[in-house]
Amino acid sequence: MNRIKGGKNEGNRRSRLALLVLTGLLLSGTAAFSQSTVDHEDLLNSHQSIMMFIDPGTGEILFANEAAREFYGYPDLTAMSIIEINTLPEGEVEKELALAAAGDRNYFNFQHLLADGSVKSVEIRAYPFDYQGEVCLFSIVNDRTRLVQLARHNKTLYAAIHFLLLLSLAILSVMLYRTRRLNRQIRRSQERTENIIQATNAGTWEWDYASGDLLVNDRWAGMLGYTREELSPITMTTFRSLLHEEDRAGDEVRLVDDGQHEAVFRMRHKEGRWVWVQSTGKVTVWAGEKTPRTLMGTHIDISRKKALEAHHRFTENRYRTITSVSNIGVWEYDQQSGSLWCSEEYFQLLGHARDRFISGDTCDAMRVWRPLVHPDDLDPAVARLMAYVDDSSAGSYENRFRMLGADGDYRWILSRARTLKDESGAPTDITVGIHIDITDIKHYEEQLEFTSYHDHLTGLFNRRYFFDYLKKIDRPWNLPIGLTMIDLNGLKLINDAFGTAAGDGVLDLLGMTLKWVARDYGILARIGGDEFIIVTLKQGERELDLLKEGILRMAGKLYHENVQISVAVGTGLKEKESQDLGEVFKTAERQMFKRKIIDGRSVVNHSIRGILETLTNKYSEEKQHSEEVGRLCGLMGRALELTVEDIHELELAGMLHDIGKVTIPDSVLDKPGKLTDEEYQIMKDHTRAGYQILRAADEFTDLAVYALRHHEKYDGTGYPGGLAGEEIPYFARIIAIADAYEAMMSDRTYRKALTFQEAVGELEAFAGTQFDPRLVRVFIDEVLPLEREEKSTD
Numbered sequence: 001m002n003r004i005k006g007g008k009n010e011g012n013r014r015s016r017l018a019l020l021v022l023t024g025l026l027l028s029g030t031a032a033f034s035q036s037t038v039d040h041e042d043l044l045n046s047h048q049s050i051m052m053f054i055d056p057g058t059g060e061i062l063f064a065n066e067a068a069r070e071f072y073g074y075p076d077l078t079a080m081s082i083i084e085i086n087t088l089p090e091g092e093v094e095k096e097l098a099l100a101a102a103g104d105r106n107y108f109n110f111q112h113l114l115a116d117g118s119v120k121s122v123e124i125r126a127y128p129f130d131y132q133g134e135v136c137l138f139s140i141v142n143d144r145t146r147l148v149q150l151a152r153h154n155k156t157l158y159a160a161i162h163f164l165l166l167l168s169l170a171i172l173s174v175m176l177y178r179t180r181r182l183n184r185q186i187r188r189s190q191e192r193t194e195n196i197i198q199a200t201n202a203g204t205w206e207w208d209y210a211s212g213d214l215l216v217n218d219r220w221a222g223m224l225g226y227t228r229e230e231l232s233p234i235t236m237t238t239f240r241s242l243l244h245e246e247d248r249a250g251d252e253v254r255l256v257d258d259g260q261h262e263a264v265f266r267m268r269h270k271e272g273r274w275v276w277v278q279s280t281g282k283v284t285v286w287a288g289e290k291t292p293r294t295l296m297g298t299h300i301d302i303s304r305k306k307a308l309e310a311h312h313r314f315t316e317n318r319y320r321t322i323t324s325v326s327n328i329g330v331w332e333y334d335q336q337s338g339s340l341w342c343s344e345e346y347f348q349l350l351g352h353a354r355d356r357f358i359s360g361d362t363c364d365a366m367r368v369w370r371p372l373v374h375p376d377d378l379d380p381a382v383a384r385l386m387a388y389v390d391d392s393s394a395g396s397y398e399n400r401f402r403m404l405g406a407d408g409d410y411r412w413i414l415s416r417a418r419t420l421k422d423e424s425g426a427p428t429d430i431t432v433g434i435h436i437d438i439t440d441i442k443h444y445e446e447q448l449e450f451t452s453y454h455d456h457l458t459g460l461f462n463r464r465y466f467f468d469y470l471k472k473i474d475r476p477w478n479l480p481i482g483l484t485m486i487d488l489n490g491l492k493l494i495n496d497a498f499g500t501a502a503g504d505g506v507l508d509l510l511g512m513t514l515k516w517v518a519r520d521y522g523i524l525a526r527i528g529g530d531e532f533i534i535v536t537l538k539q540g541e542r543e544l545d546l547l548k549e550g551i552l553r554m555a556g557k558l559y560h561e562n563v564q565i566s567v568a569v570g571t572g573l574k575e576k577e578s579q580d581l582g583e584v585f586k587t588a589e590r591q592m593f594k595r596k597i598i599d600g601r602s603v604v605n606h607s608i609r610g611i612l613e614t615l616t617n618k619y620s621e622e623k624q625h626s627e628e629v630g631r632l633c634g635l636m637g638r639a640l641e642l643t644v645e646d647i648h649e650l651e652l653a654g655m656l657h658d659i660g661k662v663t664i665p666d667s668v669l670d671k672p673g674k675l676t677d678e679e680y681q682i683m684k685d686h687t688r689a690g691y692q693i694l695r696a697a698d699e700f701t702d703l704a705v706y707a708l709r710h711h712e713k714y715d716g717t718g719y720p721g722g723l724a725g726e727e728i729p730y731f732a733r734i735i736a737i738a739d740a741y742e743a744m745m746s747d748r749t750y751r752k753a754l755t756f757q758e759a760v761g762e763l764e765a766f767a768g769t770q771f772d773p774r775l776v777r778v779f780i781d782e783v784l785p786l787e788r789e790e791k792s793t794d
Contacts, residue, residue: 056101073115129192200327225270257284351406374402458511568596630655
């Protein structure tokens with residue numbers, strides 16, 4: 001279809017457009033018709049809906065009303081083609097036009113380019129109609145992003161439709177005498193008008209304000225599941241009976257100053273459900289200045305829209321509830337404007353109130369966010385976020401940084417985000433993310449990291465850290481690299497005598513001492529139960545010797561109870577790149593073990609004597625008892641005519657027989673009353689403890705056995721092994737007699753000392769059951785006279 005251009009032909013063009021809009025029946029030169037002609041172009045221009053007539057063959061815009069020109073913003077739409085506005089490829093647009101022209105499709109969704117460069121998503125309803133054998137598309141455009149405004153723009157559409165219908169009927173009655181050609185044009189015009197009404201998919205109504213009668217179309221009744229006949233006669237009473245009771249309270253047809261009408265309410269469907277209706281209209285005839293006579297309008301079913309809105313509200317409420325109970329802060333960043341939206345929880349994570357930072361809906365992102373981020377984390381955090389928003393291909397964003405809490409402490413925050421995409425999948429300017437407080441998790445991670453590289457007892461570096469460190473520093477520029485290995489002597493002896501807690505305390509004390517000594521040399525690590533090592537860089541043999549001397553000097557000043565702390569030290573030095581640091585480690589280890597062997601015997605002996613001294617110093621009764629039992633054992637050895645060496649061993653065994661009591665709790669050892677079964681079992685364990693302590697020294701191996709067996713009884717009812725007769729070691733049988741006699745002759749917390757005669761009577765009474773009877777006879781007949789003689793001499 002050719003478009004008439006130029007000022008000269010403007011009148012003809014406008015006439016042709018009027019014919020297209022009304023009925024196509026207007027005959028030029030007819031006086032009667034010209035008097036009744038209404039400027040339909042002006043009518044369409046006055047309507048707020050976006051309307052255009054389009055040539056489906058070329059895509060040329062033949063007519064665009066004021067609403068279309070205002071929406072698109074182009075100076076002259078009729079000088080353009082719809083192909084220039086549609087963002088689809090030209091061939092695709094032509095296909096869509098062909099579908100519309102053939103009547104195969106009437107509803108389209110497109111992306112249209114506006115004059116300001118923006119792209120709008122639009123909904124188009126197009127219906128073809130014929131004019132003089134040619135096809136033209138009548139198109140109504142709806143801005144999908146402005147649904148509410150669209151309803152307002154369409155408020156006069158349906159009044160105009162009825163006006164066109166009435167006008168077409170009037171024209172039809174006038175033009176009955178016209179030729180068959182005119183009758184055909186009238187029929188086509190009627191079909192076009194009906195198609196326009198159908199294209200709007202709206203129910204139309206006309207209300208006679210005085211009588212209350214309603215005139216509706218089939219679509220109006222069909223929205224409620226009825227036919228017009230089923231509802232007939234339709235009046236305002238009918239209308240109100242169909243309204244939801246909550247929506248009847250007000251004036252269902254409220255008018256504004258210009259006679260416009262808008263309302264949203266629910267109407268009962270024939271099936272019993274409720275249909276949400278959007279009603280728009282206007283006063284078409286006034287009976288007076290403020291009294292309407294006739295109102296015309298439309299009803300549109302918006303139940304789906306309402307359901308979507310309800311679902312949206314429900315989803316939003318659920319989302320807010322989830323974020324609230326999960327303690328997650330939500331943020332939204334607009335990179336184009338630089339604005340930041342934050343949820344209440346965003347600030348509650350830090351103990352802040354939202355209104356302290358944001359007075360309205362959004363704020364300047366950098367102004368609010370920057371001051372809260374830890375200074376050390378700020379630049380990396382900004383750089384990482386900007387790198388993400390600049391890279392549209394990035395999938396998601398994640399970062400960790402510290403933010404300032406209301407209490408003045410910094411909290412670790414895990415930030416995750418993703419950029420939103422439009423319908424085509426292209427990234428938008430909006431990035432949505434969350435904040436999660438991971439302070440506790442971070443502290444746990446730091447604790448795990450510390451634990452993995454630090455000894456749990458001393459807090460020093462552990463074996464794993466030491467070997468990882470060796471790999472890092474084994475470089476030529478660090479030569480010479482020195483290794484100084486330290487081993488605590490007698491740890492097992494301390495554990496056996498005083499318990500593992502005491503042993504741990506000694507290790508911790510030694511660790512602190514070594515750390516102080518090594519502070520100017522290198523790093524210190526505990527690499528074994530009783531082994532420590534110091535790594536030095538760029539220090540030679542002289543420095544290692546000084547370090548060794550310092551370690552031995554400081555360790556020599558350490559004591560636990562009366563036991564002196566002793567260490568063995570070995571060193572190794574890598575001076576050349578060709579040397580294997582592993583071999584240097586073995587060299588230091590060999591030196592340390594060599595020193596441990598050399599010093600071992602004297603260290604253990606001193607430790608045992610220190611343990612005995614600890615026991616006897618702590619309990620004066622035990623000191624006197626040990627010395628007296630040792631003296632009696634020596635007298636017994638002489639009475640039995642033992643060798644000098646055996647007498648010395650027997651006397652020493654008597655002194656050390658109760659050394660295991662150092663492991664007994666004070667509450668048991670000092671208890672004045674009778675021991676409970678549990679306490680008695682603890683007391684009995686002192687024989688095993690004494691054995692463990694004494695066997696640490698080679699020279700005390702036999703003494704350890706005597707300490708273990710000195711509470712065995714001759715009849716086999718003793719402990720710990722239930723040995724009997726000759727199975728009990730000889731010296732242990734002697735110690736048992738001396739131990740019992742000395743105990744009976746001394747005051748105890750739970751009884752007074754026995755008399756000499758009473759003590760001798762007890763020995764004789766238990767000879768053969770508790771004691772070796774032959775040895776008891778020797779002890780009474782030969783040892784006690786000597787013992788009493790010595791005491792009387794003293």
